[in-house]
Amino acid sequence: MENIMTENDRVQCKLLGFLLEYPAASWNTELADVNEIVETVNDCRRRQLLRSFLTYVESTPLLQLQETYTAAFDLDPATSLHLTYHLLGDGEDRGKALAKILWVYHREGYDAAIDELPDFLPMVLEFLALCPEPEEATPLWSCLSAVAELAERLQKDKHPYGGLMELVAEIVHPCVITHPDSISKEV
Numbered sequence: 001m002e003n004i005m006t007e008n009d010r011v012q013c014k015l016l017g018f019l020l021e022y023p024a025a026s027w028n029t030e031l032a033d034v035n036e037i038v039e040t041v042n043d044c045r046r047r048q049l050l051r052s053f054l055t056y057v058e059s060t061p062l063l064q065l066q067e068t069y070t071a072a073f074d075l076d077p078a079t080s081l082h083l084t085y086h087l088l089g090d091g092e093d094r095g096k097a098l099a100k101i102l103w104v105y106h107r108e109g110y111d112a113a114i115d116e117l118p119d120f121l122p123m124v125l126e127f128l129a130l131c132p133e134p135e136e137a138t139p140l141w142s143c144l145s146a147v148a149e150l151a152e153r154l155q156k157d158k159h160p161y162g163g164l165m166e167l168v169a170e171i172v173h174p175c176v177i178t179h180p181d182s183i184s185k186e187v
Helices: 007-019 027-038 044-058 062-074 083-088 092-107 121-130 138-144 147-156 162-178 180-185
Strands: none
Touching (some): 027 044, 027 062, 044 162, 083 092, 083 138, 083 147, 092 138, 121 138, 121 162, 147 162
């Protein structure tokens, strides 16, 4: 199979997965490492979007970061980071899609966190960073199709996470368009 993601894309997936996690108190100690990684991003526009987000994080109290994150990603279903929710809502079909994604993880040897559903965007990004071209990953490509709409919503609202989601959409877009049949067939 042809490699869709570059090594730089994989590094950015790992970074974006980290930045899209709930803001923890440990963020302050990890920001120096994150800033170093951002400086290795070879695309100037992407690097600037990441710098802008990090400036926001560094200038915002942790409690406010946590409130902003929770309001957007935990309390608003329209911007949930659980990707299959955007495609299937809550129900039996979503449960089947989640099981299929988990199967892909296990097949590829990825040890998925047990405290999150397998369609949680930070987890999906970490998986792509470690295994960018999984075999038989149709359920995964299908759920990634929701990222562009999610990015559009956050950008429209001028949400602090809008730029990050725009980067995610840009990075995963080649995966989605390379597997267009999966969108309608599999999830």
